[in-house]
Structures are given as structure tokens and as C-alpha cells.
Amino acid sequence: MRLSRYFLPVLKETPSEAQIVSHRYMLRAGMIKQQAAGIYSWLPLGYRVLKRIETIVHEEQARAGHIPLLMPTLQPADLWRESGRYDDYGEEMLRITDRHKREMLYGPTNEEMITDIFRSNVESYKQLPLTLYHIQWKFRDEVRPRFGVMRGREFLMKDGYTFDVDRDSALHAYNRHMVSYLRTYERMGLTAIPMRAASGPIGGDNTHEFLVLASTGESEVFFDTAVTDLKLGQRDVNYDDREQVAKVCEEFTTLYARTDETHDEALFNAIPEERRKVARGIEVGQIFYFGTKYSEAMGATVVTADGSRVPVEMGSHGIGVSRLLGAIIEASHDDKGIIWPEGVTPFPVGIVNLKQGDGATDAACDALYAALMAQGLEPLYDDSDDRAGAKFAKMDLIGLPWRITVGPRGLAAGKVELTSRRTGISEEMSPEAAVARVAEIYAGV
RNA sequence: CGGGGCGUAGCGCAGCCUGGUAGCGCGACGGUUUUGGGUACCGUAGGCCGUAGGUUCGAAUCCUAUCGCCCCGACCA
Numbered sequence: 001m002r003l004s005r006y007f008l009p010v011l012k013e014t015p016s017e018a019q020i021v022s023h024r025y026m027l028r029a030g031m032i033k034q035q036a037a038g039i040y041s042w043l044p045l046g047y048r049v050l051k052r053i054e055t056i057v058h059e060e061q062a063r064a065g066h067i068p069l070l071m072p073t074l075q076p077a078d079l080w081r082e083s084g085r086y087d088d089y090g091e092e093m094l095r096i097t098d099r100h101k102r103e104m105l106y107g108p109t110n111e112e113m114i115t116d117i118f119r120s121n122v123e124s125y126k127q128l129p130l131t132l133y134h135i136q137w138k139f140r141d142e143v144r145p146r147f148g149v150m151r152g153r154e155f156l157m158k159d160g161y162t163f164d165v166d167r168d169s170a171l172h173a174y175n176r177h178m179v180s181y182l183r184t185y186e187r188m189g190l191t192a193i194p195m196r197a198a199s200g201p202i203g204g205d206n207t208h209e210f211l212v213l214a215s216t217g218e219s220e221v222f223f224d225t226a227v228t229d230l231k232l233g234q235r236d237v238n239y240d241d242r243e244q245v246a247k248v249c250e251e252f253t254t255l256y257a258r259t260d261e262t263h264d265e266a267l268f269n270a271i272p273e274e275r276r277k278v279a280r281g282i283e284v285g286q287i288f289y290f291g292t293k294y295s296e297a298m299g300a301t302v303v304t305a306d307g308s309r310v311p312v313e314m315g316s317h318g319i320g321v322s323r324l325l326g327a328i329i330e331a332s333h334d335d336k337g338i339i340w341p342e343g344v345t346p347f348p349v350g351i352v353n354l355k356q357g358d359g360a361t362d363a364a365c366d367a368l369y370a371a372l373m374a375q376g377l378e379p380l381y382d383d384s385d386d387r388a389g390a391k392f393a394k395m396d397l398i399g400l401p402w403r404i405t406v407g408p409r410g411l412a413a414g415k416v417e418l419t420s421r422r423t424g425i426s427e428e429m430s431p432e433a434a435v436a437r438v439a440e441i442y443a444g445v
Numbered sequence: 446c447g448g449g450g451c452g453u454a455g456c457g458c459a460g461c462c463u464g465g466u467a468g469c470g471c472g473a474c475g476g477u478u479u480u481g482g483g484u485a486c487c488g489u490a491g492g493c494c495g496u497a498g499g500u501u502c503g504a505a506u507c508c509u510a511u512c513g514c515c516c517c518g519a520c521c522a
């Protein structure tokens with residue numbers, strides 16, 4: 001993408017509405033525009049990152065054998081009356097009446113609807129296990145939205161629902177989600193720690209939240225610092241292997257890590273003092289096993305192998321897709337701007353032309369552009385005639401992890417400069433070598 | 446929902462107390478200059494001062510109502 005043809009309304013000054021760093025940078029980098037309290041338009045740069053995150057979530061869901069579908073944002077109130085949550089949910093639920101005076105709501109989650117889909121189509125244990133998920137906009141009418149997309153009213157969320165014939169299978173589904181989530185967050189360049197959590201309005205007693213450590217986090221967290229060293233990495237996990245999956249979960253959940261809701265002072269104090277840590281975290285996902293809470297209330301049953309009929313065992317699992325942008329920025333930035341992890345960056349690399357209009361530099365940039373495109377790496381090429389400082393500042397702000405700088409001085413020696421946004425380290429090399437290096441970096445992402 | 450604050454140009458703000466026909470910086474646009482970390486100068490465009498009502502000869506300014514937004518707390522993915 002050529003910057004001269006793109007839509008990237010960056011701001012030099014910080015709009016007064018933004019307090020925390022991710023919100024400021026998202027506004028300044030032209031990623032979002034607020035339309036009402038807690039409701040945002042996603043401008044092209046922000047939309048690209050949102051789509052990247054969505055793609056990673058989809059890919060990891062597919063790897064775990066989960067099946068995508070799409071449920072509507074608007075739901076009939078009657079469905080929620082069946083589970084009793086129409087009254088329980090309170091003011092946070094946005095209620096709407098249509099022209100026929102039918103009561104509707106903008107869905108804050110989808111347990112009722114998925115249970116309805118299940119009960120009208122699944123009768124036998126032979127159709128289980130089943131995991132259905134979607135990535136859809138939700139609405140929770142927060143009293144006080146804040147922190148930009150981290151606590152919006154409208155938000156994009158992946159929510160998945162598992163259906164199993166018995167408790168053991170359901171717990172495997174729970175574990176499978178934990179492992180797939182760990183992999184999902186790692187691909188986004190995040191360390192998200194599973195912490196034992198309280199269940200809230202979804203219900204159920206087996207639940208973990210995934211927290212990204214950041215000083216601006218909304219939750220106080222207590223953990224053994226050894227937990228931050230755990231990495232799933234490239235290890236091969238067979239998601240159907242109950243034992244293997246359970247083992248990974250055990251590895252990640254044995255060390256102490258809890259939110260303030262479930263914190264136990266005695267257990268915490270048993271950790272060696274130098275590994276005891278109290279910090280803040282941003283919740284980026286949560287998994288629940290809640291058994292038959294909804295299936296019983298809504299009559300979602302299956303016939304088992306012995307011919308009896310039982311309510312299906314369920315769990316639900318969520319990833320805050322839009323909120324992840326904020327969480328990633330909180331965890332990865334400096335005083336110049338955002339530093340995108342390679343996995344989610346809107347563009348893999350930026351090209352800065354230091355002397356726009358100079359025949360040789362223009363040609364070198366064009367050649368670089370074409371070579372990167374040929375590798376499937378779409379660069380953002382700053383072909384404006386701003387001066388160097390302005391271009392660098394803009395690139396730093398929007399946070400592309402790699403930048404190739406092309407100027408007459410280096411070109412005279414056949415060199416361009418490849419710079420890491422994260423370390424600031426620059427290396428001179430031939431354009432061909434730069435393309436090869438960038439391709440190599442992204443080969444593993 | 447309790448407490449506090451703010452709505453004036455795309456963004457950041459001044460003007461309001463003490464009414465007299467709206468200003469600064471950045472940005473945008475046009476030029477000249479410059480060109481390896483937000484360059485300098487000259488010029489141009491852009492605002493029913495959130496909205497409605499009231500007081501007044503006259504309202505961005507005073508009064509009332511209303512809408513919106515932000516911050517602290519409570520709550521929450």
C-alpha cells in the first residue's frame with residue numbers, strides 16, 4: 001500500500017478524551033474514531049489489525065477442531081426468558097422493541113441462542129462432541145465505558161460453546177480450549193496467564209481467565225513469577241488426546257496465579273518470597289465449564305448409548321477480539337508509539353523513501369515494493385514528500401515492526417537500511433538481502 | 446448510579462468572572478526553502494461558540510432546561 005493512496009489520519013497531538021496509552025495511540029495512529037461513548041468506527045489501519053487478530057483466532061479454532069458459524073447480533077427476548085437471564089442481566093442488556101412491539105435485545109453473549117440451535121438439531125450422543133463458535137459484535141451497556149476499545153460497550157468477541165455427553169468429555173473440551181487459547185495468544189506476541197477466576201453471570205464453577213500483565217489492567221493479580229516463563233512454543237499437541245491436553249493444562253495451572261476474586265493469602269504466602277508478585281492484568285479471555293445450567297433450563301437433551309435421555313454438558317469460552325488491540329498495545333509500546341508483534345501487525349514492513357522524486361531512490365523503492373509483494377509481504381510505502389523526520393515519526397507511531405529506509409546516500413553504495421522498531425537497531429544491506437531477511441522473519445509467524 | 450469537570454476551526458486550547466459582531470498553536474491547502482529524526486518563512490481556507498428557550502438595545506459570555514463527552518468511585522469481557 002502506498003501511503004499517498006491510503007487513508008491514515010494520524011494526529012500529532014493527543015485528543016483529550018484519551019487517558020491510557022493504548023487509547024491514545026489508537027487515536028493518534030488513525031486506527032479508530034469514537035462515535036459515541038464506548039462505540040467506535042474502525043479506520044483502515046485499526047481494521048487491518050482487527051482482521052489479523054480475527055484470522056489468528058479462526059486458525060487456532062480450526063486447529064482445535066472447532067466449527068465456525070455466525071449468530072445474529074439481535075436476539076428475541078423470549079429465548080432469554082427461558083434461561084431466566086432476561087431479568088437477571090439488568091441494565092447492562094440493551095433492550096430494543098421492534099415495530100411489532102416484539103421485545104428484542106442486542107446480544108451480550110450467546111448461550112441461549114446456541115442452546116436453541118443445538119436442541120432443535122441434535123438428538124444423539126453420536127453427534128457429540130461438538131464445538132461451535134462465532135466471532136460477532138456484542139453489546140453490553142456499561143455504565144461507564146472507558147479506556148477506548150478495552151472497555152467499550154460494543155465489542156467484537158469470539159465465543160465458543162461446547163456440547164458433550166458427559167462431564168469427563170466436557171472437561172476435556174475445557175482443557176482443549178485452554179491449550180488452544182494459549183497458542184492463540186502466543187501467536188499474537190502476548191503472554192496471557194490463565195488464572196483461576198470467579199464465574200460471574202455466565203455461571204459454573206470451573207473457570208479460568210486469561211490475563212495479560214499491564215500496569216493499566218483492570219484486575220489485580222497475584223502470581224508466582226515462574227508462571228511467566230511458561231511457553232507453549234511450537235510443541236505438537238494432539239487436541240484429541242485427553243491425557244496430553246490435560247497435562248499441558250496442568251503445567252500451566254499448577255503454579256499459583258489468581259485474580260483478586262479468588263486470591264488466597266495463605267497459598268500465596270507459601271510461594272518463595274522472591275517469586276511472589278502482585279501486579280495488574282487485562283483480561284483477554286475466559287473459559288467456563290458450567291455443566292447443564294442452560295441445557296436443563298432450555299431442554300437441550302441427547303439420547304445416550306444406553307438409550308436414556310440426559311441434558312447435554314456445556315461450556316463456553318470467550319476471547320475479547322477488539323479488546324486485544326488495546327491489550328497488545330499496552331503490553332508493547334514505547335514513548336514514540338506502538339510496537340506491533342509480527343503476528344498482528346497491520347503491515348509486515350514499512351518502506352521510507354528519503355528523497356521522493358529522485359529517480360534512483362523512487363526506482364529502488366518501487367523495486368523493493370514489488371519484491372516484497374512477490375513474497376506475500378505487503379509493505380506500507382511512505383511515498384509522500386514529507387521530510388525524513390516526519391516519515392520516521394509516523395512509522396514509529398503506527399508501530400510496524402520493520403522498516404526499510406531508502407536514500408541516495410546508502411543507495412550510492414548499493415545499500416538500504418533495515419531497522420527493527422523494537423530494538424531500534426539498523427543494519428545496512430543490499431535491497432535483495434533486506435527482502436530476504438524480512439521474508440525469513442515472517443516465515444515463522 | 447453517587448461525586449467532579451468539560452462542550453469555541455480537523456486536533457490542542459484561550460476568550461466567559463467584569464455582555465459590545467471570535468482568537469492562538471498544531472494540522473490542512475498554495476508557494477518559496479529545506480531534505481538521513483516532526484525544517485523555516487510567506488500566504489489561503491475553515492467556526493449559526495453542543496442544542497433550545499429566556500434576560501438584554503446587544504449573549505460564546507448572564508439565567509433555565511436539555512443533549513453529549515471525560516475523570517474518580519461502585520460495576521464489568
